Amino acid sequence: MPFAEHPLAESNPLTGRFRSFARVQTPTTGRTLARWAAALGLLALAAGFLPWTQNIRSTGTLTTLRPQDRPQTVPSTIAGRIDRWRVREGQHVRRGDTLVDLVEVKEKYFDPQLVQRTREQLEAKIASLSENKAKNAALTDQQVALRAGLQVSLSKARNYVEQSRLKVNSDEADLVAVRNDYTIAQRQQQRQEELYKQGLKSLTELEQRRLKFQEATAKLQSAENKLEASRQALRNAQLELASLSAEYQDKLAKSESDRRSVTTYQFDTEGQIAKMRNELANLSIRSGYYQITAPQDGYVVRALKEGLGEIVKEGEPIVTVMPDAPALAAELYVQPMDIPLLSVGRKVRLQFDGWPALVFSGWPGTSFGTFGGVVAVIDNIDSQGQYRVLVTPDPDQEPWPKPLRVGSGVYGWALLDDVPIWYELWRQVNGFPPDFVGAPAGKDGKEGKAGKKEKKAEASAEEEAK
Template identity: 30%
Template sequence: MNFKSQQLLKKNPSFKKVCLWILVTTIIIFVLLTLIPWQQTIDGNGEVTTVSPSDREQRITAPMEGRLGKWYVVEGQKVKKGDPIVEILDLDPDVLSRLEEEKKAIELGISSVELAIKNAENNIDRHDRLKKTGASTQRIYEEAQLELVKYSTDLAKAKVDLAKIKVKIARQDSRLVKAPIDGTIVERRHGEGGITVNPTEFLANIVPDGKSRIVALWVRGMDAPLVSVGDKVMLQFEGWPAVQFSGWPEVAVGTFEGEVSFVSPQTNPVGEVKIFVKPENKRDWPNAELLRLGTKTNGWVLLKNVTLGYELWRRFNGFPININSKELLVNKNTSN
């Protein structure tokens, strides 16, 4: 009697065939892992920025205490350097006229003291001549000299007071806050209506126009020694659809190429190192109107080519990224 299960067993491949199939498959996989290349990378994240702090977003603050007057700009408005932003009025509306009157009084006092000094000098010369003829005494001559010293001291003090009052008047003239650079006004804090502000209080932000962009990436401190100036970097900007294959950058879609231009010599509090990435000439980055300052960015620093099998083995064992042993050698001549 033949059972159905027996018939199925007879139809199944033999144990030898199964082992042979597994062996061939293993050999093929091993060969593929040996031949397929893999680009080692170091990943990092950061944002779009500029090298010079003067080209980054800047805060516009109140130069002094006062009331907000007329605003000359709105959010999103483009301005040129020196264009008026907002007027700050003094809490005392008559302060400027009083300062001008005080300035005039000090200037009149200076003129009077200068005239008194001239008369004192003439008086000293006269008593000097009279002393030689016996018509004056040494005491009167010395009193005339002391009088000249007093007037000279008064003149110096008056000039200091005049300088101070001029500074106060200049501050009144500088109450019109102006744009420090060419750019676009963003995040205007207050509206009109006599709002009181304190010195250095935030009023608005201005983003510069037409400045070159770079990317600041943060990489792990343990990976920083592997990064060098001139290394190629693949970048993915937030808002740009992209498909990035870490080991095969040549098949990536939607990424942009860059080059490491600077590696920071210090780490941040969490042990990360900052690197700057500049554009490469092969493909331009998006223009400044699309690639705004502060755009979040992911980056992959391209290192050496290894086989896929080695990379899997390295990661499984937790070994560091493959680098040339010569790069780790310390110059003995320098140390000696």
């Protein structure tokens, strides 16, 4: 095209002077891009003022809120050998159903009639104790009889001593009379001797007087001997009285020793009976452990021992049982800096493994495939640098899926305050923690009016107290 005919030649006066201006063209693509960039910038700026729900994100697994709802291993209470399996893996069992049959492996329990024989030994020991008590009663009666006999014998011995004393007194009186007769006979003899010498008495009369004197002498000697014998009898009676108490005390001491020996044996027998009763009770209880039963309703998850004839130790786990219909809870782990922002009752959104979900953490209302939860438990101690939080289903939200299983993965985020998007971006860039909200969040994640009213009431009460 000739330069004079170019459209710019008329609009620009320089085109007439410079031919290069006629060859330069302004592209329209740059202007379009600039317009789009400006529009997007304005849109991003406007979006920065949209509300964004702050949240605390964490991961974890599904567990149960109640310890009895968690998978448990069923151990063997006693050592034994597996004789028979009553269940298979995946089978549903009721509480008390037999899982495994065991047989004894300890030789002291091999006897199948061990409980009956132990009971017979116990009955024999009880009969022995009964006879021992009868012997103890007989020894007690014997002691009573010995004490009564001692009193009677003492009375008899005292009477004999008194009788001997009276005999001595009587013999002493007789001796005095005999001595008087002896003295009179002696004097008469002397007078007869003098009269015979004077010739006044005959020899016959003298001999008669001498005979009477001899008789008086013999009577005197007899009386003295009799008195001495009575005194000796009195001494013997006194000695008998003194030895009688010692003799009966010896018998009583021997009887008391026998009675105490019987009492000792009785106490020892009672201790053996108590021990045998304990052993019998243990044997009876042990016989109930030959069948391992299900502790509660549930499913047999895994057999930890295989085959038949395998030996198990005391307390060794045999099978794992998962209770049916457990109260599920999400076990989440939260960083320590986020724990002050959580409280029991805080709303949480959860995403479970295996359930497709479209998640917008800042816009929980637009998320799809998530489920509601409520913080139920916050641990007071950390676990490897994080704190455990248990989340239960929110009764005001849709129920959790029924096919959920304990141990599956879960992703959750606790809903906090609503802030602009630009503020959230600024906070994330600077690494600041989310804003603290004192009261538990409501359905929309904001602090409810009731929480604000409670705060005002608490503040006014504090001011009045001051």
